[in-house]
Amino acid sequence: MTAWLRRAWWLFFRLAISTAAIADDNPLTGAAEHVAPAPPTHVIADVPYPQMAAMMDMNDAGRLGRLIVDQLEWRDGDGARGGVWDAQGWYGNDYDKLWVKSEGDWPSGAGARGRAELLWDRIVTRWWSLQGGARYDFGGGPGKGWAALGVHGMAPYWVDVEATAYVGSAGSLAVRFKAENDLRFTQRLILQPELELNAYSRPDRARSQGAGLADFAAGLRLRYEIRRELAPYLGLAWMRRLGETAQLLRGQGGDPDQLQWLVGVRLWY
Amino acid sequence: MRTLDARDAQPSRLCRRRFVQGIAGGTLLLGAGGLFGRAHAALPKVLSGSQFDLSIDELAVNYTGAARMATAVNGQLPAPLLRWREGDAVTLRVTNRLPVRSSIHWHGMIVPADMDGVPGLSFPGIAPGETFVYRFAINQHGTYWYHSHSRFQEQTGLYGPIVIEPRGGERHRCQRDYTVILSDWSDVNPEHIYATLKRQSDYFNYQQRTAGDLYADVARQGARRAGADWAMWARMRMDRTDLLDVSGATYTYLMNGSTPSGNWTAVFSRGERVRLRFINGSSMSFFDVRIPGLRMTVVAADGQDVEPVSVDEFRIGTAEVYDVIVEPADDRGYTIFAQAMDRSGFARGTLAPQLGMQAQVPRLDPPPRLSMADMGMATTGAAAMADMPDMPGMSHGGPATPAPQHDRAEHGPGVDMLVDRPQQRLDDPGVGLRDNGRRVLTYADLHTLGGAIDARDPQRNIELHLTGHMQRYMWSFNGRKFSESRPLLFRYGERLRIVLVNDTMMTHPIHLHGMWSEVEDADGDFQLRKHTVTVQPGQRLSYRVTADALGRWAYHCHLLYHMEAGMFREVVVAANADAAKP
Numbered sequence: 001m002t003a004w005l006r007r008a009w010w011l012f013f014r015l016a017i018s019t020a021a022i023a024d025d026n027p028l029t030g031a032a033e034h035v036a037p038a039p040p041t042h043v044i045a046d047v048p049y050p051q052m053a054a055m056m057d058m059n060d061a062g063r064l065g066r067l068i069v070d071q072l073e074w075r076d077g078d079g080a081r082g083g084v085w086d087a088q089g090w091y092g093n094d095y096d097k098l099w100v101k102s103e104g105d106w107p108s109g110a111g112a113r114g115r116a117e118l119l120w121d122r123i124v125t126r127w128w129s130l131q132g133g134a135r136y137d138f139g140g141g142p143g144k145g146w147a148a149l150g151v152h153g154m155a156p157y158w159v160d161v162e163a164t165a166y167v168g169s170a171g172s173l174a175v176r177f178k179a180e181n182d183l184r185f186t187q188r189l190i191l192q193p194e195l196e197l198n199a200y201s202r203p204d205r206a207r208s209q210g211a212g213l214a215d216f217a218a219g220l221r222l223r224y225e226i227r228r229e230l231a232p233y234l235g236l237a238w239m240r241r242l243g244e245t246a247q248l249l250r251g252q253g254g255d256p257d258q259l260q261w262l263v264g265v266r267l268w269y
Numbered sequence: 270m271r272t273l274d275a276r277d278a279q280p281s282r283l284c285r286r287r288f289v290q291g292i293a294g295g296t297l298l299l300g301a302g303g304l305f306g307r308a309h310a311a312l313p314k315v316l317s318g319s320q321f322d323l324s325i326d327e328l329a330v331n332y333t334g335a336a337r338m339a340t341a342v343n344g345q346l347p348a349p350l351l352r353w354r355e356g357d358a359v360t361l362r363v364t365n366r367l368p369v370r371s372s373i374h375w376h377g378m379i380v381p382a383d384m385d386g387v388p389g390l391s392f393p394g395i396a397p398g399e400t401f402v403y404r405f406a407i408n409q410h411g412t413y414w415y416h417s418h419s420r421f422q423e424q425t426g427l428y429g430p431i432v433i434e435p436r437g438g439e440r441h442r443c444q445r446d447y448t449v450i451l452s453d454w455s456d457v458n459p460e461h462i463y464a465t466l467k468r469q470s471d472y473f474n475y476q477q478r479t480a481g482d483l484y485a486d487v488a489r490q491g492a493r494r495a496g497a498d499w500a501m502w503a504r505m506r507m508d509r510t511d512l513l514d515v516s517g518a519t520y521t522y523l524m525n526g527s528t529p530s531g532n533w534t535a536v537f538s539r540g541e542r543v544r545l546r547f548i549n550g551s552s553m554s555f556f557d558v559r560i561p562g563l564r565m566t567v568v569a570a571d572g573q574d575v576e577p578v579s580v581d582e583f584r585i586g587t588a589e590v591y592d593v594i595v596e597p598a599d600d601r602g603y604t605i606f607a608q609a610m611d612r613s614g615f616a617r618g619t620l621a622p623q624l625g626m627q628a629q630v631p632r633l634d635p636p637p638r639l640s641m642a643d644m645g646m647a648t649t650g651a652a653a654m655a656d657m658p659d660m661p662g663m664s665h666g667g668p669a670t671p672a673p674q675h676d677r678a679e680h681g682p683g684v685d686m687l688v689d690r691p692q693q694r695l696d697d698p699g700v701g702l703r704d705n706g707r708r709v710l711t712y713a714d715l716h717t718l719g720g721a722i723d724a725r726d727p728q729r730n731i732e733l734h735l736t737g738h739m740q741r742y743m744w745s746f747n748g749r750k751f752s753e754s755r756p757l758l759f760r761y762g763e764r765l766r767i768v769l770v771n772d773t774m775m776t777h778p779i780h781l782h783g784m785w786s787e788v789e790d791a792d793g794d795f796q797l798r799k800h801t802v803t804v805q806p807g808q809r810l811s812y813r814v815t816a817d818a819l820g821r822w823a824y825h826c827h828l829l830y831h832m833e834a835g836m837f838r839e840v841v842v843a844a845n846a847d848a849a850k851p
Contacts, residue, residue, distance in 0.1 A: 034379075035409075036379070042392065043382075043820065043821070055394060056394075057394070058751075124682055125682055126738070127506065156506065158503055158506055185480050
């Protein structure tokens, strides 16, 4: 109560002072005189939105594109080395986008192997979009096509999540889950943890891949954003093959556990 | 009088690195032959009378050390000051010498709909090489401004001040009278800025929360509270440092077209009364303005005379206008300091007894952070509130307004936040200005002289929610972008109330063309007449409108990239509004 009174008194006092300091020199200047504008002489016709947007030079339904090379790196360790890429690009409007993804590796002394996906992305909820389309695996055996359907979005705690199910020829199924996050040390020094899981309903011996949970990968990349669009990084990648996939690899004399250091650059436009 | 080297004027090391202060002078390169000239006099070029020829053209400028093309009027950036007289009729022949279409909108002027200068609504725009003749009667006085309403031309320099002398002479006699137009310049093409925001909306924010901030919070508040606070924001996927979408990371803030190093200077003699007419002509920036050592008496808001109120500082939203009077008592320089709301940079000038004098430039305040209260979200009960530190907004809160009804579209993918307990908070100076030790202007301090233009009570309410999705960079009213909306229909002659609820965490300056926005106080009585109304995050405010202006009008957020992204509506005023549009 007293605090309120003090505040009211203070405001009154302030107002009194300020009003006294700058008094009306010219009380004749009008109060609340308002004259409505004349009606328009020329009225332009109402046209459909696209024409109107063109006339206004304003368009909230326009299309844009983006290309992100999230990983372009060299890995070395546990007896293996080679290049790795992970890139995405999109083109479209706020609601619908054509989405292209590709990731894979290029082991030293061997050919590239990886996958490419062509998806339609449609935002459906506050944080999630649906993605559907096709995937093609190349290298390390005969090419292989899949139909893809998944979700992409931002989970709580700013975790970027992709979860996709794939149906291959003859009804084989694959599931892929990927999550990553940005942790800021400074405005430009950013640590990006990443997790990835892959599972398959059927083995693919040409690719040394068994049925069931096939692999679990974790990455840790520390990047420095020279510009937002250009960030070199250092990091570690740990890959563990599981179940039948691990057995297949052991059978070939490989180690299902692989820890590699990596160096690369993140780019986008 | 203390003079400073411009280099010393830079407030901090961090700031020096990321905020482009500009090169001294901010030269305009005149002519194609590379003729260098210092076109920046202390005073803007003034055009007065009733007949005007304005020519919109490209202009080579250099504010940062890099040459760029700007959009200018009669070779001036800002565009020339237009001095009109209340009661006159003016004719303005505007010639477009750009290779693209252009337009000029007279911001805050009550003019016929076809003279309002909005392409697609008022007229088709001005084609390259074409001249459009604007003609209208002036029945108001005060400080206004004009700017392009085409694409991003406002960002590249097409803005200028308007001063209208009252029919009966100025209410306050002043020995000096200056317009101070604040703006934001970027060397980056605005098309690219817009595309960048769509690609990565936090691109320009170099004040995001880091591990160091979390550590500092833990040290200050203890791990439990700091952790809970961090987790709450992270769960919501909201960035509490997102105050301005485009920052000093790319902007050089200008005062009357001068960079901070260029130091625009207004001259006074000791004991004189100086009127400073502040116009926020920026595209995307809110400024907090103060003149250390001087009290400022605010005498007009958006051209409308108000009961004088004396303050240390005021926040000016994009497109807002405040006239202040200062009376410098000492024979020394005073810095006019306008820091961006996110503290990523500042515009600066000097009030001095003679040109060339400088005064100390204050340090930028620490970057503010949004609180839960800012977002009208402290609704999870007293226990949750007790867990929440930094809730200064609550002290200004008062009772919550009725629970808002959210449109179905607000639950769609283009809206990332809904406010369930908006508050009126007219007496809240806004994030970063609360309890800063200075007397800061609020809307509650402003009372327009002479009362409302229309004594009738509103016959109906139109409730609009300011909505958006920061990460997707979609902006809208009621969850519907302009392209997805139908016009708002006003019946000619009706008095209606617009209720705005800000369902976003950004502050939006909302501008209704053609008609005044008469802001209501907490009791629903007339308080303040404006053309651009700033709505804070989680705020609910209302204003009355008299639909006495026939025609098609623009209604939008005046943050340029929000408008372009869809935070725009058409308003149709028609005698039979129901029949005006399908």
